[in-house]
Amino acid sequence: xxxxxxxxxxxxxxxxxxxxxxxxxxxxxxxxxxxxxxxxxxxxxxxxxxxxxxxxxxxxxxxxxxxxxxxxxxxxxxxxxxxxxxxxxxxxxxxxxxxxxxxxxxxxxxxxxxxxxxxxxxxxxxxxxxxxxxxxxxxxxxxxxxxxxxxxxxxxxxxxxxxxxxxxxxxxxxxxxxxxxxxxxxxxxxxxxxxxxxxxxxxxxxxxxxxxxxxxxxxxxxxxxxxxxxxxxxxxxxxxxxxxxxxxxxxxxxxxxxxxxxxxxxxxxxxxxxxxxxxxxxxxxxxxxxxxxxxxxxxxxxxxxxxxxxxxxxxxxxxxxxxxxxxxxxxxxxxxxxxxx
Numbered sequence: 001x002x003x004x005x006x007x008x009x010x011x012x013x014x015x016x017x018x019x020x021x022x023x024x025x026x027x028x029x030x031x032x033x034x035x036x037x038x039x040x041x042x043x044x045x046x047x048x049x050x051x052x053x054x055x056x057x058x059x060x061x062x063x064x065x066x067x068x069x070x071x072x073x074x075x076x077x078x079x080x081x082x083x084x085x086x087x088x089x090x091x092x093x094x095x096x097x098x099x100x101x102x103x104x105x106x107x108x109x110x111x112x113x114x115x116x117x118x119x120x121x122x123x124x125x126x127x128x129x130x131x132x133x134x135x136x137x138x139x140x141x142x143x144x145x146x147x148x149x150x151x152x153x154x155x156x157x158x159x160x161x162x163x164x165x166x167x168x169x170x171x172x173x174x175x176x177x178x179x180x181x182x183x184x185x186x187x188x189x190x191x192x193x194x195x196x197x198x199x200x201x202x203x204x205x206x207x208x209x210x211x212x213x214x215x216x217x218x219x220x221x222x223x224x225x226x227x228x229x230x231x232x233x234x235x236x237x238x239x240x241x242x243x244x245x246x247x248x249x250x251x252x253x254x255x256x257x258x259x260x261x262x263x264x265x266x267x268x269x270x271x272x273x274x275x276x277x278x279x280x281x282x283x284x285x286x287x288x289x290x291x292x293x294x295x296x297x298x299x300x301x302x303x304x305x306x307x308x309x310x311x312x313x314x315x316x317x318x319x320x321x322x323x324x325x326x327x328x329x330x331x332x333x334x335x336x337x338x339x340x341x
Contacts, residue, residue, distance in 0.1 A: 005048045007321045014042035018321045019312060065090060065310060066116040066124040067099045068109065078252065078280045079127055082148075085303035086125065093311060095122070106130035110138050117143045123310045123319075144313035146306050150196035158309045158325040160302055164196055167295035167331050168203030169210075171249055171277045174293070176211050178339055180247035180275050183208070184219040184238070186231060186259055187251035200251055200279060219245060223255055231258025232265070239266040246274050253278035253285045253294055260288065260338075276338040290337030298330045 011018040016035055023031050024039040031039075042048075067086055069079035087097040100116065102108040109128050116124045123144030128151060131139075136154040139145060146158045153159035175183050185204050188197050201220075208215040221238045223230040231250065235258070248270075250256025256278035260270055270276045270290055278285060281296025305327065313319035 005046045007048070007317060008323075010039065010042045010046055010048045011321075013046065014038040018316075018323055019325075022312065022316050022322065061122045061314070062120045063094060064096050064098055064119075064121050065307075066112075066121045067097055068112050068116075068124060068126040068128070069099060069101055070104055070109075070127065070129050077254070078282060081282050082299055082302065085299050086306060089303040089307045093307060095307075104129055106135065110135070113139060113143070113145070123314050125306050125310060142319065144310055144316075144319045146310045146313070148302070148306060150194075150199060152194060153324075153326075156324045158313070158322070158327075160306060160309075160327045160329060162196070162297050163295070163328055163331040164199035165203040165206070167279055167297070167333075168200040168249070169207040170203075170333050171279065171293075171295050172204045172207035173211070174333055174335070174339060175247040175249065175275055175277060176207070176215055178247075178275055178341070181214060182216045182219065182245045183247040183249060184221045184243070184245035185249050185251065186221045186223060186234060186255055188224075188226060189222055190220075197251060204249055219243075221245075221248075223251075226252055226255055228254050228258035228261070231255035232262035233258075235259040235262025236265055239263070239268065244274075248274060248276040250276065250278040253280045253282045253292055256292060257284065257288055260290075270338050271341050275341075281334065286336070290340075293336045293339040294334050296332055296334045298332075302329045 007018050007021050011021045014021065016039060020031060020035055021039050024036050067083050069083055083099050090097045098121070100112045102112045109131050113124060113126065117140050125146045125148060127149040128147065131151070131154055133152050133155050136156055139154055147153040148160050150161055150164055172183060185201060187201060190201065191198055205218050208218060221234050223234045248256065248259055250259055256276055259276065263270060263274070268274065277293040279295045281294050281299065285292030285294050309325070313322055316322055
């Protein structure tokens with residue numbers, strides 16, 4: 001029996017990505033004419049045909065997609081906020097979003113993906129805390145997936161990450177430009193793995209180095225977990241030890257909200273006694289007293305691109321043939337009362 005020609009083979013012959021082949025075959029007008037001609041020539045040469053059976057089966061979709069987001073139900077949760085935007089974007093495509101918030105750990109995350117597939121979700125957007133590149137074989141090849149978050153994504157998946165290094169670098173520089181010379185990073189314990197903490201910490205340290213003399217040495221105020229309560233406790237303990245940095249960079253806005261409360265408990269104020277800036281741009285930061293300066297990723301862009309990428313994989317005969325893709329969300333620095341004097 002002759003081996004079936006795959007979309008990947010057509011893409012190699014045409015010198016384009018499998019996604020471009022998929023877009024041409026689905027009649028998308030956004031493909032450049034020259035690329036369209038190359039794809040159509042490769043299709044004619046190979047005799048490639050869409051798997052009509054697979055497409056027919058997919059036409060009976062459930063209309064449900066999942067979001068795997070550990071901690072999405074916690075107070076001041078970034079992914080809780082982002083989940084709302086993804087749900088809105090999904091509705092514009094006629095889809096319903098179901099949020100899964102499993103216990104931390106590799107087995108729980110793999111089980112959540114397998115459960116979504118068994119429940120006949122059309123695909124899933126995942127924000128793993130444990131899944132990594134080496135775990136790709138544990139994920140179903142025929143189940144559309146898009147990965148969000150800061151861990152290196154399983155190989156072959158579409159991955160959208162936050163501007164962690166660039167954002168932390170810009171936040172630290174913002175504090176230095178406003179006269180801060182002893183900037184404390186309020187974050188979790190350093191990790192040997194590449195994750196949101198290490199990337200943001202690297203951006204913070206690199207900004208101090210780039211500023212040069214007078215920027216002060218790195219200073220870590222460690223939190224037990226990434227919560228407001230942990231930020232409050234860490235700030236109070238730091239003041240009790242006699243530490244008096246003139247600025248704080250919160251690893252997240254939620255942690256920084258706790259730092260503000262902890263400083264107030266100790267009779268200190270922001271920005272009168274110290275400047276403060278966070279990261280994530282959660283809505284609560286706009287309404288705190290003082291309002292939080294923050295690094296704000298383009299949340300609407302993330303939600304839109306995540307759903308678009310998932311839809312492309314849902315429409316493909318073989319989602320894995322579309323291959324890997326790495327995107328970083330745009331961001332902006334929002335300066336509010338916490339860094340004004």
